[in-house]
Amino acid sequence: MSDALIVVVLLLVAGSATAAVAQRDPARQALVLSFLGVLLAALFTVLQAPDVGLSQLAVGSALTPLLIMLSVRKIRRRGRSEEEDG
Amino acid sequence: MHVLPYPVAAYIFLTGCYGLATSRNLIHAVGCLAVCQSATYVLLLAVGYRDGGTAPVFSDMKPGSRPLVDPVVQALTLTDVVVGATVTALLLALVLQIAKRHGTVDPDELRELRG
């Protein structure tokens, strides 16, 4: 039973990792990465590592995507103000 | 089922590497590096798993009553998850500096600028 669960979550993780790499727009990639973070947290919990699951949930699904989003916003804002400059 | 998690970890790592090498945007490359990192977590925790084992936490369980998974690899992974995030932040800060100095985050355009 738990073996089947592990296999299913593993394949989901592999799938969303592929999606995160294939998504070339960084803002959308941040969303996929946050989804990947949640799946990894689920995988770690299934593998009986609640400590790691907890930190992955906090870091992978919130902190890293947030940092990427903020960087994207900064670079977009730069691009826009340079266009206005002419 | 016996070795399935290891090739999955290898697959995630190689996918991340492919993304890194073909990326057209440095922020996207940093995201791919985060994918590579998660491959190592999967590998480490898979090495430490034991069939029918439970988490090595004794706040609600008598010691010795059930088989336990390996706590050493969990401790390694745990610290790296948090430290890895701050290293990602450092890389993003470098990308922001590059964008400021050169006005682009495309690695190919950056190479042309230098040459």
Added chain:
Amino acid sequence: MNRLRLWLLAVGGAGLAALLVAACLDLPGFGGSRHPYGDRAVRAALSRHTANTIASVNFDQRAYDTLGEMSILFAAVLGCVVLLREARDEHRARPEPADVARPVRRYALLVLPVALVTGLYVIAHGQLSPGGGFQGGVVAATALHLLYLGADYHALERVRPLGVYETTDALAVSSYLVLGAAGILAGTAFLANTLLPYGTFNTLSSGGTVPLLNAAIGMEVASAVVVLLAHFLDQAVEIEEEHGRGTP
């Protein structure tokens, strides 16, 4: 040129994949019952009255390794602060307060204290239940930023005197070092867990120096994440470059 690079990537990737698969087939099978290091770590944790074996590995048996991880964290945050500081050709523009939808505002302000307390709880019970300084620090620090969602950037800046958090970060690092050095003064070794009594198993004060080191890490991670997010938010929201290079 581009095609050459793709070919090189394909060849290298295929070689690496072959090596990795060969290595995977040679690893001990998934879910095997032989974990010599794990068994010894569990025994050592129990002998030192630490209920959460992972906390024992991090802050007792491998406390020296955690010192290294902590230095990486500290150095990375320091690097970010230096790279993202306001440069001479930049200025701060006050962002206009944006209208927040009422349900969002209410939800964020309701969840904020809950999340903050959860983070502190997770730090405090690190040696007993799953959790600890690394996880709880991130939770508490990100919880603070719900204020940005619920109110606006000014409100966040008021409850977040950046200098205090930067000082706390440095203080936490040095308190970890001081706790380690206290071991030497007590006559044993750096970061050896012999300083304090091990206490009653499964209570908050059990585990000798584990709760103290755990609290130091919690403080460091929480203030590090606050400082990091503050600098990224400053860059994304406030700091702008000067325009029109020709004008005086």
